[in-house]
Amino acid sequence: MSQSTQQVPATTGPHDLAEEFLDRTTPLSRLRNVLHRYPALSPAIVLVFAVIVFGLLNERFLNPANLSLITQQVAVVGTLAIAQTLIILTAGIDLSVGAVMVLAMMITAQVTVQTGIPAILGLLLGLVVGLAAGAFNGFLVTKLRLPPFIVTLGTLNIFLALTLLYTAGATVRGGDMPDLLTWSGTTFNIGGVNFTTGVLMMLVLYFVIAFILNNTSWGRHVYAVGDDKEAARLAGIRVNRVLMSVYLAAGAILAIGAWIQIGRSNAASPNASGDLNLDSITAVVIGGTSLFGGRGTVWGTLLGALIVGVFRNGLSLAGLDVLWQTFAVGVLIIVAVSVDQWIRKVRK
Amino acid sequence: MTLTTDAAATPAAETRQPILQARNLVKTYGRVVGLDGVSLDLYPGEVLAIIGDNGAGKSTLIKCLTGAEVADEGEILLDGKPVHFKRPQDAHLAGIETVYQTLAVSPALDVASNLFLGREERRKGILGSVFRMVDKKGMRKKARQQLADLGITTLQDVTVPVENLSGGQRQAVAVARAAAFGSKVVVLDEPTAALGVRESNQVLQLVKNLRDRGIPVILISHNMPHVFEVADRIHIQRLGKCATTITPQSHSMTDAVAIMTGARKA
Numbered sequence: 001m002s003q004s005t006q007q008v009p010a011t012t013g014p015h016d017l018a019e020e021f022l023d024r025t026t027p028l029s030r031l032r033n034v035l036h037r038y039p040a041l042s043p044a045i046v047l048v049f050a051v052i053v054f055g056l057l058n059e060r061f062l063n064p065a066n067l068s069l070i071t072q073q074v075a076v077v078g079t080l081a082i083a084q085t086l087i088i089l090t091a092g093i094d095l096s097v098g099a100v101m102v103l104a105m106m107i108t109a110q111v112t113v114q115t116g117i118p119a120i121l122g123l124l125l126g127l128v129v130g131l132a133a134g135a136f137n138g139f140l141v142t143k144l145r146l147p148p149f150i151v152t153l154g155t156l157n158i159f160l161a162l163t164l165l166y167t168a169g170a171t172v173r174g175g176d177m178p179d180l181l182t183w184s185g186t187t188f189n190i191g192g193v194n195f196t197t198g199v200l201m202m203l204v205l206y207f208v209i210a211f212i213l214n215n216t217s218w219g220r221h222v223y224a225v226g227d228d229k230e231a232a233r234l235a236g237i238r239v240n241r242v243l244m245s246v247y248l249a250a251g252a253i254l255a256i257g258a259w260i261q262i263g264r265s266n267a268a269s270p271n272a273s274g275d276l277n278l279d280s281i282t283a284v285v286i287g288g289t290s291l292f293g294g295r296g297t298v299w300g301t302l303l304g305a306l307i308v309g310v311f312r313n314g315l316s317l318a319g320l321d322v323l324w325q326t327f328a329v330g331v332l333i334i335v336a337v338s339v340d341q342w343i344r345k346v347r348k
Numbered sequence: 349m350t351l352t353t354d355a356a357a358t359p360a361a362e363t364r365q366p367i368l369q370a371r372n373l374v375k376t377y378g379r380v381v382g383l384d385g386v387s388l389d390l391y392p393g394e395v396l397a398i399i400g401d402n403g404a405g406k407s408t409l410i411k412c413l414t415g416a417e418v419a420d421e422g423e424i425l426l427d428g429k430p431v432h433f434k435r436p437q438d439a440h441l442a443g444i445e446t447v448y449q450t451l452a453v454s455p456a457l458d459v460a461s462n463l464f465l466g467r468e469e470r471r472k473g474i475l476g477s478v479f480r481m482v483d484k485k486g487m488r489k490k491a492r493q494q495l496a497d498l499g500i501t502t503l504q505d506v507t508v509p510v511e512n513l514s515g516g517q518r519q520a521v522a523v524a525r526a527a528a529f530g531s532k533v534v535v536l537d538e539p540t541a542a543l544g545v546r547e548s549n550q551v552l553q554l555v556k557n558l559r560d561r562g563i564p565v566i567l568i569s570h571n572m573p574h575v576f577e578v579a580d581r582i583h584i585q586r587l588g589k590c591a592t593t594i595t596p597q598s599h600s601m602t603d604a605v606a607i608m609t610g611a612r613k614a
């Protein structure tokens with residue numbers, strides 16, 4: 001074995017030792033090892049495959065207008081799924097993402113419209129609401145040591161109730177809001193495809209969070225904490241601090257999601273959360289992030305969100321009942337988790 | 349690696365000031381008494397072995413010394429001054445590095461990330477200071493160097509996730525981490541348990557090298573020949589208490605085992 005000193009990252013190396021080291025007998029186990037090393041690979045394959053199949057089934061599918069529609073449909077859930085990914089990477093789960101987003105959104109919209117404060121202050125207020133909600137979840141998880149599932153099941157109900165109490169169920173129309181709040185819904189054209197500012201905001205968030213997870217100490221600590229809490233603690237990581245910061249970051253991302261949602265629906269409705277809580281988890285899971293924590297990438301999550309969007313859109317273009325879309329998403333989830341389990345059998 | 353044969357360390361250490369001291373540590377887990385008033389002195393440049401049966405409190409003792417657990421009672425002195433380690437990081441900052449019995453490595457992270465976990469090095473300039481980017485290349489290079497220094501040759505690719513390593517290789521990673529960062533004291537809880545003969549000897553050599561550099565080592569082991577080969581003094585832990593402290597010169601292995609199991613009074 002040559003001991004070169006200027007070794008490059010393994011992705012480009014001529015002989016990938018990790019793969020060599022692992023079982024290399026059957027093609028199947030080799031495939032498994034590759035998928036294990038690059039968790040975003042399986043969703044990428046599924047997405048490409050789905051786009052080809054739906055494109056063949058219906059020529060309208062690959063229409064620029066239709067592709068634009070898919071990205072817009074994915075923007076909000078895709079943003080919430082970033083927050084969800086961070087929390088799932090720490091071996092947690094957040095059932096309250098949609099509820100937090102709607103609470104931040106309604107407070108931003110109502111306060112801005114009713115008091116006439118500058119829109120930027122309204123958005124900052126939304127950010128504060130998101131951070132406060134995140135801090136509350138984080139406090140319950142770290143200080144009271146409650147399981148994240150239970151904590152966020154509780155706060156899901158609390159935040160939903162607060163939203164409805166505060167708004168009395170009333171929707172704020174986009175026309176009544178300052179332009180900045182609905183700016184996330186404005187469109188621009190790239191190469192014949194229309195994008196909204198909201199979609200762009202989502203993509204920027206993906207880049208930022210992916211960069212942070214890959215390149216900072218904090219990012220590594222998030223993975224380490226999700227992987228094995230006790231090992232991380234013994235290695236000198238302040239586990240509770242990392243967890244708290246993850247919940248705060250999630251809260252901030254959800255506040256941005258609130259802004260994107262206002263632009264998407266050109267309104268702020270207290271009932272907007274709908275299936276968003278669970279859909280964000282769906283995107284993360286289909287994106288190859290392990291519910292056991294410590295494994296996964298935000299890019300996988302983006303692919304997961306796109307897969308769901310593509311399936312829903314493609315099936316509806318094919319003229320199938322909405323319920324078949326739901327059915328397909330259900331199948332996707334179970335397949336994704338089975339694949340994850342299979343991949344994780346590399347060792348143990 | 350320098351091949352120094354161990355210059356017989358001075359047994360007359362008692363006149364010197366201990367680097368690390370524990371006074372009457374008590375640690376209970378509910379109704380289980382893990383430590384029942386244990387004291388320990390660690391002198392500069394010595395290897396102190398801790399032996400004892402399963403459940404004797406060896407791991408609990410070193411956990412209390414290294415901030416992994418906080419003792420219910422008793423005090424810990426570093427260079428004669430009381431210290432209160434609330435978490436492992438406090439001990440790291442004081443220069444105390446530990447290989448825990450559970451190894452404390454993160455399976456999904458690669459070897460280099462594990463070696464630098466909790467103390468990642470940043471890139472130079474604006475990338476490090478503003479963008480907080482870690483120096484992946486630099487850390488990989490140093491990781492390779494550290495492993496090479498330890499003579500660990502079975503581990504060539506430091507970008508492999510630790511979960512893909514064998515038990516012995518994982519142990520090597522944990523030992524390399526402690527050896528690289530331990531500036532004051534190195535604590536090893538059964539560091540050779542999963543290692544082959546050659547690798548075990550490398551760890552023993554590492555222990556001697558650390559001692560020669562003046563860094564004292566606490567070594568927990570069930571392997572009596574190892575203990576008698578490297579230890580200057582041997583702390584025998586029994587039923588949560590320190591039965592006695594002996595030296596390889598004053599007692600034979602049979603004596604040590606007899607005291608350890610309670611077959612003989614200390």
Ligand SMILES: Nc1ncnc2c1ncn2[C@@H]1O[C@H](COP(=O)(O)OP(=O)(O)OP(=O)(O)O)[C@@H](O)[C@H]1O
Pocket residue numbers: 377380381382400401402403404405406407408409449
């Ligand atoms: N986290 C814990 N919770 C409850 N009891 C514990 C815990 N850690 C240790 N103990 C108890 O404390 C006692 C001492 O355990 P310790 O791990 O220190 O033993 P040891 O000497 O290291 O044994 P071994 O040789 O098996 O590693 C045991 O009776 C054990 O059951």
Ligand SMILES: [Mg+2]
Pocket residue numbers: 406407408449537
């Ligand atoms: Mg032990």
